[in-house]
Amino acid sequence: MPALTRPSTSTADLDAIFGALAHPTRRAILFRLRRGPASVGELTEPFHVSQQAISKHIAALHKAGLIIQRKHGRESRCILRTVALREAGRWIEFYRPLWDERFEKLAEYLASTKSRKLKG
């Protein structure tokens, strides 16, 4: 088993996940879904855009694996899927060791020296 050298979720997946999270409306939709499933209509209400625009956002969230959809009659209920969020969280967690304040200070110090021979 090789040492972990980088976060392991596929890069295409992460493109879709982070891309989906990069829009405020989509984050707001996820925020709403935290409270439970909702239909497309219910998700549209709070926003000043068309239902079709919300459908596109939903498609982006779906593609990223951030939600699933279930048909109930003519409604399509959206359900938050946490797996993808967990993947994104895992990618970010990989950098946690660097969050130590002193580490960042050291990095800046190193950058300010002329020794650029750190390539190895």
Place this chain on the structure above:
Amino acid sequence: MPALTRPSTSTADLDAIFGALAHPTRRAILFRLRRGPASVGELTEPFHVSQQAISKHIAALHKAGLIIQRKHGRESRCILRTVALREAGRWIEFYRPLWDERFEKLAEYLASTKSRKLKG
């Protein structure tokens, strides 16, 4: 002090942060910077795109607050800045309570029932 009802980083900031993380080249740059500062030239080497393209990626990372830059002579050294990553992590952590497997099962169950009177 009001109860926390949503992640608190400004939405514009999160747009920029998640947007920056949504591209594999930019994630690879961050991954490289984890090992320490690097010049634009050094960051360009591993990729099959022009230096100018990398400069644009660097600009996106800078705008998102994910890196800082220091001039040293004609070089511009890029340094990972962990604050923005921490913000992104904080946003995602907000959803951690839902990561419980059973919770997700319950959500799917609720979605499969006809009771759509959960609006409150």
Place this chain on the structure above:
DNA sequence: TTGAAATCCAACCATATAGTTGTAGATGGT
């Protein structure tokens, strides 16, 4: 001082994104 190196800026191009309007298809209620 002359030239090469590191970086950035500008213009351009192709494609993606986020929105619109119009409409079609399926479902539910009467």
Place this chain on the structure above:
DNA sequence: ACCATCTACAACTATATGGTTGGATTTCAA
């Protein structure tokens, strides 16, 4: 059977994104 509702699809528009090339600027070195 009919009509209204919910959602998705298609076509269009404007802007953003990711890349290119060419050239300007700054700095190091001889």
